[in-house]
Each structure stands twice: as structure tokens, then as C-alpha cells.
Amino acid sequence: MKIAVPAEVHPGETRVAMTPESAAKLVKMGAEVAVERGLGRYMHVTDAEYEKSGARVASGREEMLREADLVLRVRQPPEVEAAWLKSGCIHISYLDPFSQSALTVKLAAAGVSAVSIEMIPRSTLAQKMDALSSQASLAGYVAVIVAAQRLPRVFPMMMTPAGTITPANVFVIGAGVAGLQAIATAKRLGARVTAFDVRPSSSTEVESLGARFLKIDIGDVGQTLDGYAKELSAEQLSKQKEGQAKACAASDVVITTAQIFGCRAPRLIDRSTIERMKPGSVIVDMAVETGGNVEGSVPDEAVEIGGVSVLGYTNLAGRVPDHASQMYANNLANLVEHFWNTGKGAMELKIDDAILKGCLVTHGGEMVNERLRALR
Ligand code: NAD
Numbered sequence: 001m002k003i004a005v006p007a008e009v010h011p012g013e014t015r016v017a018m019t020p021e022s023a024a025k026l027v028k029m030g031a032e033v034a035v036e037r038g039l040g041r042y043m044h045v046t047d048a049e050y051e052k053s054g055a056r057v058a059s060g061r062e063e064m065l066r067e068a069d070l071v072l073r074v075r076q077p078p079e080v081e082a083a084w085l086k087s088g089c090i091h092i093s094y095l096d097p098f099s100q101s102a103l104t105v106k107l108a109a110a111g112v113s114a115v116s117i118e119m120i121p122r123s124t125l126a127q128k129m130d131a132l133s134s135q136a137s138l139a140g141y142v143a144v145i146v147a148a149q150r151l152p153r154v155f156p157m158m159m160t161p162a163g164t165i166t167p168a169n170v171f172v173i174g175a176g177v178a179g180l181q182a183i184a185t186a187k188r189l190g191a192r193v194t195a196f197d198v199r200p201s202s203s204t205e206v207e208s209l210g211a212r213f214l215k216i217d218i219g220d221v222g223q224t225l226d227g228y229a230k231e232l233s234a235e236q237l238s239k240q241k242e243g244q245a246k247a248c249a250a251s252d253v254v255i256t257t258a259q260i261f262g263c264r265a266p267r268l269i270d271r272s273t274i275e276r277m278k279p280g281s282v283i284v285d286m287a288v289e290t291g292g293n294v295e296g297s298v299p300d301e302a303v304e305i306g307g308v309s310v311l312g313y314t315n316l317a318g319r320v321p322d323h324a325s326q327m328y329a330n331n332l333a334n335l336v337e338h339f340w341n342t343g344k345g346a347m348e349l350k351i352d353d354a355i356l357k358g359c360l361v362t363h364g365g366e367m368v369n370e371r372l373r374a375l376r
Contacts (some may be wrong), residue, residue, distance in 0.1 A: 001304035001346035003336075004068035006061055007036040010075040012300075012314075014042040014321035015328055017072040017093070020053035022329035026336060027054035030345035034058045034068075041057070042321040070347055072332050079106055087111030090347060092332055093133075094118055097361050097372055098262050104372075108362035113349055119369070121358040122226050126337040128337040129355070133177045134327035139316035140181030140257065144170070146316070147253045148189060148303070150282045156190025167192045171247045172211070173268055173293065178286055182255045183211045183359050194247055196228050198240070198258075216243030228261040237266060241273070249276040256293035257286045262371075264291040271295045271305060274306045279307025288312035 003026060005018040016039050023033050033055040037047055047057040058064040065071060065084045075092040077085075082103065085091060088111060095102050095116035107114040115129045129132070148155055151168065156369035159164040170186040172179050183206060186193050193211035197203075198221045202211040223229055232240065248254050248269060254277075259265050265287035274283065274296070285297035296305050297312040304310075317324040333349040337354070341348040349356060351363060361369045 001069045001344075001348055002030050002067055003031045003033045003070045003072060004064045005033070005035045005039060005072050006065060006081075007039050009073050009078060012318065014318045015074050015316075015324045016043070016321075017074050017332055018038065018050075018055075018328055019043070019326055019329040020049045020055075021326070022054040022333040023050055024053040025333050029337065030342070031336075032056070034064050036064065040325075043325055044322075045202055065306070072336075074328060076100055076103055077107075079103055082106040082110055082112065085110055089113070090115065090349065092117060092335065095278040095361060104361055104367060108293060108365055110369050111365050112362060113360060113364075114362045115335075115356075115359050116345075116361045116369075117331070117359070119361070119371070121355055122228075122337070123354070126355050126358075129331050129338065131328050131331040134331055135317040135324060136176070136178040136257075137181045138320055138324050138327065139286060140178035140255075141185045142316040142319050143178070143255050143257075143286055144182050144185040144189065144253075145309075146311060146313060146319075147255065147284050150311065151252060152280045153160055153252060155186065156192075164328045168252040169194070170253045170255065171195070171214075171244075171251040171252055172255045172257065173197075173244065174259065174287075175199075175206050176257060176259070179255070180205055180209065182257065183209045186253070186255075187211065187224075194251075195248070196240075196244055198232065199223055214244065214247055216240055218243070224261070226261070230256075231260050231263060232266060237268075241268060241270065241297045244268070245273045245276065248273050251277065252281050254281070254283045255286065256283065258293050259287055259290060265293050267283070267291075267293065267295060271349045274308050274310070275306045277306075277308045281307075282309045282311065284311045284313070286316065289314050300360040 035050050070090045076095050090113045092115040097116045155168045157167040168191045170191040170193045172182050173196040195206045196214040206213045218239045267320050285294040287293045288297050297310045339347045
């Protein structure tokens, strides 16, 4: 099976879908791997290192993609490139299938079997393929680091002859994968951390990291079968905003990570709450790409509101491209390995498999994903 890994063309994307280590693993399984020249530049990995792992370094992007039986990448393909893929080609990447319907229609028309990495079920079996988790975890770490750099104060308590510095207060909203890593990172830096999530089960995880769970009574919330939070009613949202406003006002750093799968992110912090915070404080809106948890946050910008910095940086995992690529490439190699047929030397799509049922979007010229079909 011919596997192709093109360089990413999305502006600012530093992550890649293959490292020399994951290439070596796939070559050992019997794959022919081609990577585009310069693929590893943001990781400071040379073409020679890919060659040493058994991969071929290709200069012609179009030719490499036209020949491929399997394409691995981070971002969705540009629409023009969907037409280059041969019928029956498997394409694995983020696809943003809830909003990229024109692209998915093109992939289906080209006979491509497109796997959307963000739709891999959050099951125990699929954990090693779960790129949402691997990238969210790094993003949670980076969110705290960028906040610490921006904050005109330090995180830890310091008792010095020049005086005592009290620890910074950090408030994390949303204690999923990114939020828990943000809590752990802020704790390691010495901050006093408080967190809130609408899933009551998250309180134990928050407390096990040594943070305080903010109790707000918003009534019954529930979660989906996949473990995702459900959308709150307007009344519940208003109770939450009221309950957390005091914690925001007392915080030096607020990190918001609240997401509802497949929907716009809930608006949790209004301008009036930001104006109650101390000047110099920092908010990182990790949900900015899906609409934002914070009023006034702008994708990829640092905005000042009443002296408070609101950071709307996207692709936080891309700020640590070595580890982000390492984890993402491992997730993809694990997915390919899971469906690898050693006899045929190829990845075999068992479309009744529970993992594939969740994440296969197009196959045999059609849109096959039940969840997406239900939305149309
Ligand atoms: P996510 O990115 O969709 O959302 C982030 C967090 O925001 C979630 O914890 C969610 O509950 C929370 N949230 C939503 N609305 C909120 C609101 N109004 N206020 C505060 N918080 C709000 O979630 P995720 O981090 O991708 O994780 C989703 C779920 O999947 C979690 O339950 C997680 O434990 C589970 N999970 C399971 C596995 C596995 O078993 N393999 C792997 C990863 C995640």
C-alpha cells in the first residue's frame, strides 16, 4: 500500500502527520511511505532522517497524491486536491465535517474513503488513536504557558527578604482533556487553582489534581453516550454565569475550554464579568475557533478589554510542533495498524467496525456517517 504524507498548507500549521518514527513503524508493517520534501521543517527533522526511516522523499506533491492508496495529514485537504485522489483512496485527517460540507461532497464524489479524525469514538479501545485528546492535552499545557508569559505577575508563592508574593489565582472553566491538563500545569507552576465543569463527574478529577471544584447549582445537565456535555438551557447558562462571575473577578488568569461537540461553544464570560477582573489579568479563550466562550475574543489575537488581556490564540498545540506531531503521528499510525491486513500489506476498511462507523465520513461514493446524515 502506498502511503503519502503531504506538507500542510493551512496558514500557520506547524504540525505534521508523520515523524521518522511513525514512518519506520509503517514501513516495517509493509507500507511504501512517501513524504513531501521539507515535511519536518518545523520539528527540525531533515528529509535525510525520513529517508533513514525507510520513507521516500517526494518533490512532486500532485504526483505523490495521485498515486496514493492512503493519505495522512493534519488539516482537511484543499478542495482542489480532493480531485487528485484516486477512487478507493483512504484519506485520514481533521475534516471539520460539521461545517465543511462542500469538501465532504467532493471527497464522496471522488470515491475517496475519508476518515475524520475528530470523530473517532472516545472509547477505551480507540484511546491510542484519539487525536482530539492528544492535541487538547498539549493545548491545555500551552494555554497556561502563554497566560503566564502575558501575566505581569508570577504564579508561585515566594517568600523572600524583599517581601512575600502570594500565589496567582487561576480559574479553569471546562475540565475535559484540555482543562485537566491546564489545571495540572498551573498547579505545577505553583498557582492556586479553581475549576468548574457542567459534568458533575469531573469534580473528582479536578480535586484529584489538587484544585478546588467550584460548586454551582445549575440543575440536571446529563451527558451524551460519548461522554460529551449537552447544551445548557438559557436559564442554566445564566445561573452558571452568575455563579462563576465572583471566581473570575478573584482570578489573575481564567482559562476557558468549554465545548459542546458539533455545536457552537457556549458564551460563558460577558464583558461585564471581564470588567470586574483586575487590570493586567489574562483570559485564554480555548474555544475561540468554535465561536468562543468569551465576549470580545478574536481568533489569533490578543485583545485588551478594561486592562484585561483576552487571548484568542488558535492551534495552541501547534506552538509545540515536535510533541504535537509526535503524538498526532502516533495516533494515525495506531489507527492504520489497527486496520492493517498483514497478508494484503494494506489498511482494510471494515465498515461495520465500531471505530470506523464513528469516523468514516465518505465511502463508495456516498456520505456514510450516520451522525452527519442525521444533521442534513
Ligand atoms: P470537549 O472539548 O468537548 O469539552 C471540554 C469540556 O467543556 C468538557 O469537559 C465539557 O463537559 C465542558 N463544558 C461544556 N459546556 C460547559 C459549560 N457550559 N461550562 C463548563 N464546562 C462546560 O471535551 P473533551 O475534553 O474532548 O472530553 C469530552 C468527554 O470525553 C469527557 O467526558 C472526557 O472525559 C471523555 N473522554 C473519554 C476518553 C476515553 O475514554 N477514551 C478520551 C477522551 C475524553
